[in-house]
Amino acid sequence: MMTRRKQLSEAMKASIRDAAAALFAEKGYPSVTMREIAKAAGCSHTAIYLYYNSKEELLQQIAIPSLLQLEQRLLELRGRREAVPEDRLLAVCEQYVVFCLTSGSLQTVLFMSGSVRVDDPSPELEVNVIRIRLFTHISQMLHETVTGASEAPDRESAAAIDNGRMLFYYLQGFISTYTGHLEPTAELLERTLPILRQGILTLVRGMKQN
Amino acid sequence: MMTRRKQLSEAMKASIRDAAAALFAEKGYPSVTMREIAKAAGCSHTAIYLYYNSKEELLQQIAIPSLLQLEQRLLELRGRREAVPEDRLLAVCEQYVVFCLTSGSLQTVLFMSGSVRVDDPSPELEVNVIRIRLFTHISQMLHETVTGASEAPDRESAAAIDNGRMLFYYLQGFISTYTGHLEPTAELLERTLPILRQGILTLVRGMKQN
DNA sequence: CGTCACAGTAACCATCGGTTATTCTGTGAC
DNA sequence: GTCACAGAATAACCGATGGTTACTGTGACG
Known part of the structure; x- marks a missing residue:
């Protein structure tokens, strides 16, 4: 089923999205770093690139x-x-x-x-x-x-x-x-x-x- | 008199100013790097900081x-x-x-x-x-x-x-x-x-x- | 000629967005 | 149970940025 794995993965993606949204809204897009988002989302900054190809795409999403x-x-x-x-x-x-x-x-x-x-x-x-x-x-x-x-x-x-x-x-x-x-x-x-x-x-x- | 020294120094400062002005106008402030300005002005990027405290101040001047x-x-x-x-x-x-x-x-x-x-x-x-x-x-x-x-x-x-x-x-x-x-x-x-x-x-x- | 101030720089720093080689871990087959 | 594998996650790294520091090289002047 691979359900548990996928579930965790989806949760991580959502966590990144939410953390980024909050930070962008709070400090403005250019001032927010990928590492900052990662820390808030509870992962390494490279993990973000598993779900979003770039900072810009993350913003668009x-x-x-x-x-x-x-x-x-x-x-x-x-x-x-x-x-x-x-x-x-x-x-x-x-x-x-x-x-x-x-x-x-x-x-x-x-x-x-x-x-x-x-x-x-x-x-x-x-x-x-x-x-x-x-x-x-x-x-x-x-x-x-x-x-x-x-x-x-x-x-x-x-x-x-x-x-x-x-x-x-x-x-x-x-x-x-x-x-x-x-x-x-x-x-x-x-x-x-x-x-x-x-x-x-x-x-x-x-x-x-x- | 120190005139020759000061003269060269002034020339350098002007060269930096002109190079930066041209580059800012051409590519926009954020896209221009200090190293780029330095190369156009004929000096090292650290020399710019002898005359201007920061990139921002350079822009202002x-x-x-x-x-x-x-x-x-x-x-x-x-x-x-x-x-x-x-x-x-x-x-x-x-x-x-x-x-x-x-x-x-x-x-x-x-x-x-x-x-x-x-x-x-x-x-x-x-x-x-x-x-x-x-x-x-x-x-x-x-x-x-x-x-x-x-x-x-x-x-x-x-x-x-x-x-x-x-x-x-x-x-x-x-x-x-x-x-x-x-x-x-x-x-x-x-x-x-x-x-x-x-x-x-x-x-x-x-x-x-x- | 020696020395001193200062223009100029090379090496360095922390940080950025992004890439890659590696590790770790659930999952499914046996 | 265990073993091999897919894929999630990461540590280490890259080139670049703006900026700092410790040093060098050279004109000016007694």
């Missing part, structure tokens, strides 16, 4: 599930039709930003290093596929908020895409400004989230005037 | 002059009173963004890694002092554009600062999105500068409505 989880949360927020579009957009943007900041430069590193255009038709990394979907969700919500239409445009107008890009630049700037700060994230968010919201509303106000 | 040059260009653009405030603001923002993108992740690394708040009252690194001045210049121009006042507010209102932050997030997002892209910078700028301008104008429009 960890990032994908939590990215999908983020997407689910965004979709759930988007579906709350009892709230006005503006509030839904704010909630979604906030969720996105908080996610990027609390995952301790994990996602940011991913997004930065990808060097993939958000409108790239054939991205190679799965993480970028998900990212583009996130961009689409937020863009469509923005379009609804700006035009007042309750549905996404059947054919994505150029203006809608441009508006989405502007909002994304803004969010990305907010995130990259505060990524890697030493200040505790909770404190940081309390201090800066009002400005984030204000900026989004300012952008939306400006877009509505077109 | 290189960055400061070009940052000051950027500041001069911004001030010059700001002083062109024959143009409407909106156009001056656009020109300054564009200059700032182009500078960051064309210096090949040099300045961006600086700004990112500094982890210094733009409103930090006592920044330790000189590069951050300059950065905060740049922020102030652009913020004041933004304030003039939004309020129509021809002079900066004597006492910086909280609203003016918040508006400045929003614009800076936007610019920073634009920059960080396209930093490290493989696409030639000129081509990239031609494709993306219109959206940059449009976003700035959208923000300004939204701010005017307050």
